[in-house]
Amino acid sequence: MVNARGISFSKVMLVLGLLFLYLPMFVLIVYSFNASRLVSVWAGFSTHWYSALFEDQQILSAVWMSLKIAFYSASMAMCLGTLCAFVITRFKRMRGRTLLSGMITAPLVMPEVITGLSLLLLFVQLAELTGWPADRGMVTIWIAHTTFCSAYVAVVVSARLQEVDRSIEEAAMDLGCTPLKTFFVVTLPVIAPALVSGWLLAFTLSLDDLVIASFVSGPGSTTLPMVVFSSVRMGVSPKINALATLIILTVSVVAFIAWYVMRRNEKRRRSGRLS
Amino acid sequence: MNRNPIPAPLMARVRTLLFHRRVLFGIPFAWLLLFFLLPFALILKISLTSAVMAIPPYEPVFRLAENTLSVVVNFGNYLFLLSDSLYVAAYWGSVKTALISTIACLLIGYPMAYAMARAPKHWQLVLLLMVMLPSWTSFLIRVYAWMGILGNQGLLNSFLLWLGLIDEPLKMLNTNFAVILGITYAYLPFMVLPIFTNLVKLDLRLLEAASDLGCRSITTFWAITLPLSKAGILAGCMLVFIPAVGEFVIPELLGGPDTLMIGKVLWEEFFNNRDWPVASALAIVMLALLLVPIILFHRFQSREMSKNG
Numbered sequence: 001m002v003n004a005r006g007i008s009f010s011k012v013m014l015v016l017g018l019l020f021l022y023l024p025m026f027v028l029i030v031y032s033f034n035a036s037r038l039v040s041v042w043a044g045f046s047t048h049w050y051s052a053l054f055e056d057q058q059i060l061s062a063v064w065m066s067l068k069i070a071f072y073s074a075s076m077a078m079c080l081g082t083l084c085a086f087v088i089t090r091f092k093r094m095r096g097r098t099l100l101s102g103m104i105t106a107p108l109v110m111p112e113v114i115t116g117l118s119l120l121l122l123f124v125q126l127a128e129l130t131g132w133p134a135d136r137g138m139v140t141i142w143i144a145h146t147t148f149c150s151a152y153v154a155v156v157v158s159a160r161l162q163e164v165d166r167s168i169e170e171a172a173m174d175l176g177c178t179p180l181k182t183f184f185v186v187t188l189p190v191i192a193p194a195l196v197s198g199w200l201l202a203f204t205l206s207l208d209d210l211v212i213a214s215f216v217s218g219p220g221s222t223t224l225p226m227v228v229f230s231s232v233r234m235g236v237s238p239k240i241n242a243l244a245t246l247i248i249l250t251v252s253v254v255a256f257i258a259w260y261v262m263r264r265n266e267k268r269r270r271s272g273r274l275s
Numbered sequence: 276m277n278r279n280p281i282p283a284p285l286m287a288r289v290r291t292l293l294f295h296r297r298v299l300f301g302i303p304f305a306w307l308l309l310f311f312l313l314p315f316a317l318i319l320k321i322s323l324t325s326a327v328m329a330i331p332p333y334e335p336v337f338r339l340a341e342n343t344l345s346v347v348v349n350f351g352n353y354l355f356l357l358s359d360s361l362y363v364a365a366y367w368g369s370v371k372t373a374l375i376s377t378i379a380c381l382l383i384g385y386p387m388a389y390a391m392a393r394a395p396k397h398w399q400l401v402l403l404l405m406v407m408l409p410s411w412t413s414f415l416i417r418v419y420a421w422m423g424i425l426g427n428q429g430l431l432n433s434f435l436l437w438l439g440l441i442d443e444p445l446k447m448l449n450t451n452f453a454v455i456l457g458i459t460y461a462y463l464p465f466m467v468l469p470i471f472t473n474l475v476k477l478d479l480r481l482l483e484a485a486s487d488l489g490c491r492s493i494t495t496f497w498a499i500t501l502p503l504s505k506a507g508i509l510a511g512c513m514l515v516f517i518p519a520v521g522e523f524v525i526p527e528l529l530g531g532p533d534t535l536m537i538g539k540v541l542w543e544e545f546f547n548n549r550d551w552p553v554a555s556a557l558a559i560v561m562l563a564l565l566l567v568p569i570i571l572f573h574r575f576q577s578r579e580m581s582k583n584g
Contacts, residue, residue: 022409
């Protein structure tokens with residue numbers, strides 16, 4: 001079917017591509033244990049930069065701020081994105097559907113500087129007209145993050161919604177379930193894995209955002225990416241290497257758990273089908 | 276005789292159902308209208324004002340003086356963008372950089388996605404997670420990693436010096452090359468993902484039929500696999516190209532003084548010069564440039580989101 005050379009070329013590219021993706025991250029991890037401040041000099045193993053990281057009050061408070069914003073944004077985006085995915089995949093003839101689907105796909109590719117600037121102008125204008133928001137900070141960042149994260153949740157959830165067997169929902173409704181109850185009893189358990197992955201995706205996106213948050217934040221609401229950015233602008237900093245290592249480690253552990261759960265479910269489904 | 280075949284209670288239930296549907300639809304619609312679409316109208320409005328030293332730093336468009344409403348529109352910002360070669364060069368630089376990076380992503384990403392789609396089933400999930408994992412860690416930190424590698428005293432230069440291939444450090448950091456490398460690195464997963472989802476759905480019987488009919492595998496690839504994965508390629512290219520045009524972090528950290536990209540220029544106009552009208556005009560022109568790619572992407576994505584269901 002496909003000759004041996006064709007296979008080996010794409011396989012080689014896959015291995016090289018993965019190396020390309022992982023080598024820089026690997027370098028960060030190794031150099032976070034470097035005793036020297038310089039990148040090119042290896043001065044022996046040390047965990048000095050980790051203790052320096054945990055003593056840095058500015059970074060710690062920024063981490064806490066970012067985690068709070070990411071938690072609230074991901075939760076709201078999960079609700080809003082799921083609702084979006086639901087009405088787009090189910091209400092085919094609703095007026096305004098085309099506009100809604102345009103507004104939910106555009107944030108996926110919209111350059112961040114445009115989104116950030118536009119939301120800032122909105123908040124300034126709103127404050128002028130209604131007095132709210134009086135000052136920009138956590139709430140404005142939360143609104144901005146919810147808006148663009150909803151788009152990602154909607155994509156993840158709509159893919160899952162398309163696979164739902166509609167006949168089970170119809171059966172539930174024939175048996176007297178209200179649409180609301182049908183959704184919570186039949187549809188929701190089926191799309192729950194997509195909600196979890198959508199929430200996780202939104203959480204990481206919100207945690208990572210620098211540009212939009214910089215536009216819509218005010219004094220006193222500094223998120224982690226802002227602190228990291230102002231520090232790395234000055235050059236390489238071993239403390240940031242330590243922070244990077246912790247982030248990479250956390251994401252890897254979560255990804256591994258996700259993979260394990262998915263594999264177990266897959267196996268269970270297969271053995272269920274066989275018996 | 277009853278002319279209406281639908282009994283009244285049922286009719287009432289249908290009406291409440293339709294009302295509930297409208298409410299369900301209305302919530303996300305109102306949110307996105309307020310926080311996504313309306314802000315674009317505001318950018319357009321502010322781009323037509325002139326900058327003043329005030330809070331907020333622009334003049335109002337609608338003015339009420341002596342009971343007459345006057346509308347003051349100022350196209351000066353757009354003329355200013357055209358007249359200053361810096362802005363034109365920045366737009367051109369962004370498009371060029373984004374284009375080269377997109378092609379690089381495609382050339383690396385397509386074979387990767389191809390190998391993943393042909394891998395055994397139980398490997399596919401692992402490989403997919405491995406490709407996506409970097410994009411779930413911090414974007415900023417992944418770009419920052421290259422600062423340590425490409426710098427004059429960075430890892431790559433030290434390595435090349437040690438090998439004896441070069442006598443003095445190559446200038447790699449703060450060049451356009453570094454920006455292209457950074458964008459390719461940061462956006463590669465977004466190229467691989469849609470191509471993989473597309474290739475994995477490819478009907479393998481088509482390839483078998485082609486080979487049964489005597490097609491050589493390379494011909495099969497050009498005649499069947501590649502055309503059928505067109506939608507995935509298009510989506511991947513848009514996912515890389517459009518955000519890359521407006522990229523700020525990568526040119527700021529990896530680029531040098533001669534790196535002109537519009538996202539960086541917009542940022543500087545806004546934060547350093549506090550010229551909101553010019554920043555808005557820059558955003559509007561960037562949107563106009565990206566309108567066609569965004570529409571292409573939207574058409575692909577809305578097809579994906581409502582295939583059956």
